[in-house]
Amino acid sequence: MADTTSPRGTKRARHACLNCRRKKTRCSGERPICAFCSRMQQECVYDAGTSIHPLTPYDVNLAARVAWLESKLGAIDWNSSDNLPPVLSDRPSPDGASIEGRQHDFDMTAHGSDFSCIPDMNILQSATDVYFRLCHNHPYSYFTESDFREKLQERCFPSYLLLSFMAVVARYSDDPFFKGQNALAAERFARTAWSQISDYIFSSDGEADIQTVQATSMLAINDFLFGRHRAASVKTGLCVRLAQTLRLGEQSEYDTWSEARRQESRMTFWSVYLLDKLVSCGRDRPPTILDADCTVTLPTLQKYSKATQTTLSALIQPSESSQVPQLDDFALVVFMASVLGRTVRFSLQRVSNPSYPPWDSRSEFASIYGTLLSFEAFSNSRPHAFDADIPFGYSSANKPEFAQSSHFIFAHVLYHYNQCILHHPFLLKFRLKSSHTRVPPTFLREAIRRNKEHADRLISILTFVQCEHLPISTFYGFCAVISGVIQRLHSATTTQSCLSRKDELFQSCLDFLDHAPHQYVHCKRMSTVLRTLQPNSAYADALMSPLLFPEHLHTQDDNIDELLWNTFDYGWLCDPNRPLEFEHQVPKTSSNSNYGEVQLPESSVGFDYEDWDCLLHIGAGGSLPAGSTAALANHL
Incomplete structure (x- = not known):
């Protein structure tokens, strides 16, 4: 049995940063920034009373790289080799790799990071132009353009909403920022956004708000565009449940809100309603939202519209x-x-x-x-x-x-x-x-x-x-x-x-x-x-x-x-x-009439998850059972 008092047997406990303590999540302990804070793009702060050895500039740079790589590895879908970045799917042997070669691999990974972090304000403003020209009102309407631009300038949006926003815009933009890799950008923005939403909603102190509804709805639309119908259906069921939790469909909730909040909430709810109806076109997907539960007034997009409420x-x-x-x-x-x-x-x-x-x-x-x-x-x-x-x-x-x-x-x-x-x-x-x-x-x-x-x-x-x-x-x-x-x-x-x-x-x-x-x-x-x-x-x-x-x-x-x-x-x-x-x-059927009933084969859309009862429970408006959050997030 090893001597636990010897230097080799003694293990020092890593101290968690303040963000991980507050979120009650496991902290990797890297400095100056841990993997969780790197992924959430938060300032990583450690307890001032913790005594640490001074770090050299090389240590700081190395720690930042390791934290970033850990956050990227956590977001990779290991079930699909197509989603692996080149540095991970085609890495040369470490024995034969030169320092220059390893540095080149890291640069390629850093290039991929452009599509998993929020871009600068100029790119966001360009994306806003594209969104309100090609995506807004077709048919979903989550924002009013003037309010969105104002909040963007004031940096009022959470990162997961902006990442979801970029995932939608990436499909339509010709901005040089995307370097012609629009589909890859949309995929990575969406994956990072969903990871952040999962961490936020399913954490011990997380709670739903209208921005989580908007972001989840946009990610569902993005999945439909990719052809991932099952994953999109689960996200649709989740955003419907979040909207119901916030009681966005009940007119009585709107009485105490400001006019701007009422307008945004009304537009968001009816956009979720549209999504729920449109994706239900099929034999086995009944809509979730009941018309009888929708007491909020119908939307009007024009501030001075003569439309009847x-x-x-x-x-x-x-x-x-x-x-x-x-x-x-x-x-x-x-x-x-x-x-x-x-x-x-x-x-x-x-x-x-x-x-x-x-x-x-x-x-x-x-x-x-x-x-x-x-x-x-x-x-x-x-x-x-x-x-x-x-x-x-x-x-x-x-x-x-x-x-x-x-x-x-x-x-x-x-x-x-x-x-x-x-x-x-x-x-x-x-x-x-x-x-x-x-x-x-x-x-x-x-x-x-x-x-x-x-x-x-x-x-x-x-x-x-x-x-x-x-x-x-x-x-x-x-x-x-x-x-x-x-x-x-x-x-x-x-x-x-x-x-x-x-x-x-x-x-x-x-x-x-x-x-x-x-x-x-x-x-x-x-x-x-x-x-x-x-x-x-x-x-x-x-x-x-x-x-x-x-x-x-x-x-x-x-x-x-x-x-x-x-x-x-x-x-x-x-x-x-x-x-x-x-x-x-097409399989043959056993029908004995001219227009006989047939059984539709179960479609496969690249979405493999064993606990379908859990997913159907969410789509029906239920909550996640304990222990299933991580498994669900890794498959969506």
Whole structure:
């Protein structure tokens, strides 16, 4: 047994810095700055009473390098070798490495550190210009530009918010600071921001505030852009829970706040609400936020807007004698997102009351359709707003101003998307196939007509936005797929009426996806999906027939059924690990009907975490169990 009194057996305890003591975290003890303070970019202060030996300049420099390297090693995802910086994934043998070579490796690591630390004020101001030109109001709105710039100058933002902000901006900026490595910069900024948010929220004295909600929401959006749908869903569930903890959706909380705080909190809550609804487009992801819990007034972005201050419930259930409110375009987007949640639940998730058939005026189908029609009244609908012969962005009786165009366009896109899903013949016939009542042919005929009409209008708006070089939301690619599927099914029928027009509209959908901004890699995958969809004429005729089961057409194509179901799944379409050769990868189903139910294969998005019960608990609004914080943070 070793002699504990000998010099080799004696161990000196390292003294923790004041920050680590206060946070109750393990301190590495390096001086002049420990690993925790280096990662959090805090001033590292040790107890003045602690006696230490004087450090040489070499020791100080070496300690700083070691602390920085430890902080970087803690942020690396060891499950993915692609994320390793060159100095760690391609390091030469220490025996054969010269001093110059090791110094060069360190310089390469220092170059990577540009993307994990907050840049200087000039870069932040340039990033602010990019954000409010290309990201703000598309459709999320977390800040007012003047207040954001003022707080930025006063250095009022926490580091994790600025890092999340830079992770979003890095995708769109051409600033020389990024040296052409925008995707890498976005990845590293986001990883560092998430590490800081995890340390802050899950520490013993951490608490939620509106800035953690904003930062977590932006990181979720960034994950969706990368195609990491599961990780993004977890972050979305977390920011929803944080917003609910702060009671941002309750109007009673706003009464004692200043006007500036009310505006920012209202914008942030409704942006989280939009994110929750948009990412729920699929068969297995119901929205988390309930409309009944949202009592806060709808957002207005203009300080002197004449828009009516109203609530979401007043729009969903208007009285016959109530005056039609004049709504801000952001409020219209929220309204259509609310209808989107109901449409997805009815058409894709099948959780509505089946007591009445959809052609009954008391049915959920009729209720959703009636709510959609009220959009035209609330929006003061301008039918010529997207005509190519009227210059967009100029004062016109039919067109909005450019500054307010983003939400105006997005609201109309959601309106037509809802109509396409609600009246989709594939979804309606799948729902009606188990019905024991006879389906009126007139109902299906009218639904198919409306479905085609709104699909045409949807792609015309998207084409208009692209031709006018207006900012494009990532969600627009999904809408182009929905419209393209409808155009493809109609062009595959044996009906020859307007065949060239159908092919032209389908090509417009492909063109929109092929010419989407280069940052939207998922649009290229979506374009491949449309090109893969090649239904035969018998299948298309059966689907577009006003009869539920046409007696003269008996066809079944499980591959097409499966592919059609997947086109309604936003996460599946964005999955970077999804195989592109669908004809060899789609599993057969055991359906015994023309439009049989299929089981969607579990998508793999490069996110491996064993304790899925824990993650689902968070997404449902629960809190983390003890001991799971570190494991979760390392996998997100």
